[in-house]
Amino acid sequence: MAVTLRQVAQMSGVSVRTVSNVVNGFHHVAPETRERVQLVLDAVGYRPNAAARSLRTGRTGLVGLVVPALDQPYFAELTRAIVAHATEQGFTVVVDQTDGDPERERDLLAAGPRGAMFDGLILNPLALNLADLEASPERRPVVLLGERTLSTRHDHVHIDNVAAARAATQHLISLGRRTIAGIGSQDSPSGQSARLRAEGMMTALAEAGLPAHPALLRTAPRYDRTVGYQQMMALLDGAITPDAVFCFSDMLAVGALRACAERGVRVPQDIALIGFDDVEETRFTTPSLSTIRPDKDAIARSAVERMVARMQGDDSPGIEVEIPFELVARESTGA
Amino acid sequence: MAVTLRQVAQMSGVSVRTVSNVVNGFHHVAPETRERVQLVLDAVGYRPNAAARSLRTGRTGLVGLVVPALDQPYFAELTRAIVAHATEQGFTVVVDQTDGDPERERDLLAAGPRGAMFDGLILNPLALNLADLEASPERRPVVLLGERTLSTRHDHVHIDNVAAARAATQHLISLGRRTIAGIGSQDSPSGQSARLRAEGMMTALAEAGLPAHPALLRTAPRYDRTVGYQQMMALLDGAITPDAVFCFSDMLAVGALRACAERGVRVPQDIALIGFDDVEETRFTTPSLSTIRPDKDAIARSAVERMVARMQGDDSPGIEVEIPFELVARESTGA
């Protein structure tokens, strides 16, 4: 079907070695030879066979990216950035979504059926624990995103979730709010980010000498709009009405905002609202949403950078890369 | 590094042929042989080398999915559905984004550097024209999404954009609105969907005997929130103020909604608004957005189905698959 290197060699009257050299842009080819071969290459529309090349070199140029859900704006935006950076480095990204299913995350980490074809993995685990990560027989580079897992084996790119949550809460306190609720805590042992954000929130409350009413810390099994809506409704129906809510993700905040609108609660006059992630949507809600902005492009760039470094033989212990964040004050907190 | 078939064969005292049969679950293997080999397979954690297998079989199990932008909610949701269906069929999806760059779309269609590794392509072109499609030397299955290109070579999965736009406009008319604007037309020769939606809108206006003010049809180079915002502002600042706006995409509508809110224009009382795509976000805006809901899951399923059929040898001329849509009336049109 497709034209092979050998056929091109025959057509140009040189050896496959020389054609290979031309295709791969190696130096030691006589200019006139190169030109002649290139002419044939173009004429027949030669395309190297990726499988053969991989078999020979042991590399596929494929990087697996595993995120909880592609259609969650934060991951969609992050995926976009990672695909862009990886492409620039000559890698092709294969995207997988786990829906936070620990089984699927473990499978992908263990290089299941398709995992075998990746040169490396960028993984944003939701449910994986330290034991899973340490136990993985994986020899190829794995870069972890998002959670602080304390794995010493893998590189890890993250923001300081405690500090970010603390900053978000302090922002609410600085507005004079005193009854501050949170939406997004998780009971499951796997919810690392949730725990860190709750911790940051509690720290800020304690520092300001404010009480942390247990009833005002609402859980969120998933960080989506529906859960945010439901939990905000629960808060509005509760015994203690908050005057500010810190949502652990923007999607939760979008749902919460909708609940407030339905109930005629004014944001920020009655209740101030802040989210987390700075997805584009937050700039267009009414009121626009204050949020925490992790530098997504820096996360993507670092993840790809670490991956490439590992592929090039860097075998130092797992590196922690901390990416900066920024508080973005918008209308939902009175900006 | 990794264990090979040959090594497993030696360890189990059988030929590679037999090990291969066991790995691939073929019939003619004696039960006790199978068991013995399987034990070794498990013990050493054997993983088939995907490159070798591909080289041998000529297939990679990889399907390329090309969308304009991963972080646009419509494409994020569609991608999610396609990845799910393709995975179910045993394929791995490689996602690429073109940002509507015709050059990139052409490259990917022409099976550029990385395109060579795909068994097939699912392509949502923004800028590609018929000539590009017909000229492509591509021999592998290509399924087109979204645009009516009239290509006779490739299968095409789409909704009836004219009918959908007509339905959206009729909906606005049925509310008693008489000065109806549109946001989303495109001048470029490539904007097929835009043209069809404008056509559907004009048809509905003509059928109702309503005028189509040129100043009320606003262009949108990109279908994102920012453009929707800007064009809605332009409408509000214009000589003729509309009492209803049909946005050719939900993102445009979200931006338009924000513009109305900033200007104190009440939706739907002053201006009714309808979008297109039914992305999740539209259910959570205030007011929630009426829209056109294409059956995304059916689009994804059909696309993968056509792809698989082509891979299995179906060589009939390009097939048109029309997917149903539905009008969803929400608060932005008074529901």
Next chain:
DNA sequence: CTGAAAGCGCTTACAG
């Protein structure tokens, strides 16, 4: 039911 062997298309030491 199982084995020995060819060959998929490439890269790359080894010669020259």
Next chain:
DNA sequence: CTGAAAGCGCTTACAG
């Protein structure tokens, strides 16, 4: 600077 040849790990006709 170029050629002849080995071999990456697998699948699969061909024998037996």
